[in-house]
Amino acid sequence: MSHFSCQNGALCAENLPLAAIADQFGTPTYVYSKAAISENYLSYALACRQNGRTAETALVCYSVKSNSNLAVLHLLSQLGSGFDIVSGGELLRVLAAGGDPRKIIFSGVGKTRDEMRLALSHGIACFNVESVSELHRLSSVASDMGVKASVSLRVNPNVDAKTHPYISTGLKENKFGVAFEDALSIYRTAAALPGLTVTGIDCHIGSQLLDDAPLLEALDKLIELIDVLAAEGIIIHHLDIGGGLGIDYESEAPVAVSDYLARLFAKIDAWRVAKHQGAPIKVLFEPGRSIVGNAGVLLTRIEYLKPGSEKNFAIVDAAMNDLMRPAMYQAWHGVQAVAPRAGTPTVWDVVGPVCESGDWLARARALCVEEGDLLAIMSAGAYGMTMSSNYNTRGRAAEVMVDGDTSHLIRQRETPEQLFALEKIIP
Ligand code: LLP
Secondary structure (H helix, E strand, O other): OOOEEEEOOEEEEOOEEHHHHHHHHOOOEEEEEHHHHHHHHHHHHHHHHHOOOOOOOEEEEEEHHHOOOHHHHHHHHHOOOEEEEOOHHHHHHHHHOOOOHHHEEEOOOOOOHHHHHHHHHOOOOEEEEOOHHHHHHHHHHHHHHOOOEEEEEEEEOOOOOOOOHHHEOOOOOOOOOEEHHHHHHHHHHHHHOOOEEEEEEEOOOEOOEOOOHHHHHHHHHHHHHHHHHHHOOOOOOEEEOOOOEOOOOOOOOOOOHHHHHHHHHHHHHHHHHHHOOOOOOEEEEOOOHHHHHHHEEEEEEEEEEEOOOOOOEEEEOOOOOOOOHHHHHOOOOOEEEOOOOOOOOEEEEEEOOOOOOOOEEEEEEEEOOOOOOEEEEOOOOOOOHHHOOOHHHOOOOEEEEEEOOEEEEEEOOOOHHHHHOOOOOOO
């Protein structure tokens, strides 16, 4: 169920009119629904329970990069979530939000020594290692600290995720993970390094996947490898299938989380019974978009209407610096009037004030609007605020979380002075 709906002619977040949020906090503002985030997380957690898993045998590690606001992380941590991080910065965010370090996994191709030390000092659960060089570095950092780092190799199963090339990550040509063919010898190296303990295997084949077939194909590859490793005495205790499930932006109809997890667990159970006397293996997930994507909108106000002979432009106060996805991936986001008007719609391109032709949020949308109207850019909860920038010295948008009929400011709008506070003029 969508938590953004029209009630008495006014678009609301849960039970709160978006217009009231604009009045109180201004625009542009990201607005998130607490209930939507919770439900989306619970759809994973409940599917794990329904397939016989406990908190010990399945863990959802929310992908922090999709939306890293402390309030979002705190909410998810209270619901029992773990976290998938890709930087020391994300680690500190999760800890500041009360996240449990023992439920943190660290992904990413370029971890620095400092980041490794920080993560080891907090006792995170596991490093998802992406290269041989990284294994050596991690082993030496851990040995220097007198500890052992738990590692999982991110294996590239070479399956086509059938998604946008910029967000597909499981093909040989991508920079991520180690090649499937090389994995065995790299695991041998890992097992022999003094600062490491091999605990897992992982993959992440891409994002905004609508079908689970590529994910299940990737699972088959990982299962095959786990058995090869077991025959060599390298025992894998957890299998991390990554994130990637898509959401409805327009009418994509992605596979339901419960269906995907039922198929995935059925495959794992059949394999464990056939080959491992039914001994369980812990399963990890790294979802981002499917938890927060449809739980947020970007609220913006129309500054000017600029009709033209070729195109009509609705110039709003949000821009590509606030929501990069359209400019970067030609991504489609729904646009809804916050107070829909009666009348004949006109076709508008919704664009921002930034000095780039690529600064658009939506193209060719039939809208019945006037200057000063509020618009909601839909499905903006994932990779919206986290990918925003200060281009054109524009302060980042405010962020608000709605709980029922109550709004909470969870990040203040940035002021211009804050944007140049770290800069200095030379003598
Ligand atoms: N795990 C790893 C290792 C990842 O690289 C990602 C996303 C995830 C998990 C979470 O994937 P999700 O469940 O959200 O699909 N900026 C792009 C998406 C980039 C995704 C990067 N990796 C966008 O706006 O569409």
